[in-house]
Amino acid sequence: NAAHGAAVFEDSRNCNVTTDAALVALEGVDDLIVVATADAVLVSRQKDANGLKRLVTKLKTVAPKVTEEHLKVHRPWGSYQSVDNGERHQVKRIVVKPGGRLSLQKHHHRAEHWIVVRGTARVTVNETVKTVHENESIYIPMGAVHRMENPGKIMLELIEVQTGSYLGENDIIRIEDDYQRS
Structure with missing residues (x-):
């Protein structure tokens, strides 16, 4: 055995x-x-x-x-895993590699709340760039142009709570993307 x-x-x-x-x-x-x-x-x-x-x-x-499909989805910048789903909410655990960043994007049907549980995030919301540390959170309103990146040397881990009328991955409108995804 x-x-x-x-x-x-x-x-x-x-x-x-x-x-x-x-x-x-x-x-x-x-x-x-x-x-x-x-x-x-x-x-x-x-x-x-x-x-x-x-x-x-x-x-x-x-x-x-x-x-x-798998519960843990790998992306060039790291990974995400759905933790809970409901009719108008979804909770994900997101991990971003050091130096990694998600696309500059927006959503028409959902807002997002990000809670950093490990590491430091550099977050862009419209024209504002803010550093979010462990045990801090930030709100991304529906329709806001936003991006998250990991400027640190350790993995960035956060919990994302999505709320809205539609939570599918095809509600991501990418404006800029380091990985040439459409």
């Missing part, structure tokens, strides 16, 4: 577990691969590589979002 992450084996042989989610406990099984993430859990026989290919093909038709 082998594990990468938290796993317990009892009366199990030749099993491989990879988990960055919950504890995986195996009892009385042999020759399994278990992969547990925040998105999904995969359990498969080790010797059936073709079965895994068939499963991925089936998942693409039955649950396409599982194969295309």
Whole structure:
């Protein structure tokens, strides 16, 4: 048996577990691969590589979002992960690499509240540039042209609370972008 992450084996042989989610406990099984993430859990026989290919093909038709989207979304500047969703709100955990910055952008249907939990953010809202430190927050009104960047040497971590009538990613109107995304 082998594990990468938290796993317990009892009366199990030749099993491989990879988990960055919950504890995986195996009892009385042999020759399994278990992969547990925040998105999904995969359990498969080790010797059936073709079965895994068939499963991925089936998942693409039955649950396409599982194969295309993930809870943690990687971007050139860092990553974000949705923490909570409601009809008129969404909460994200955003991590910005040192020197990274998001596009200069605006939204027609939502406002945003940013709370810095680690590091320092340089925030542009319309013509105002402000430094926001740990345990401080800033409000981005609906329609305001804004940008966040990490001028520091450590990862910038913040919580973003979006409120509004539409919270989809296609409500981002990019005005300027270091990564040439449209």
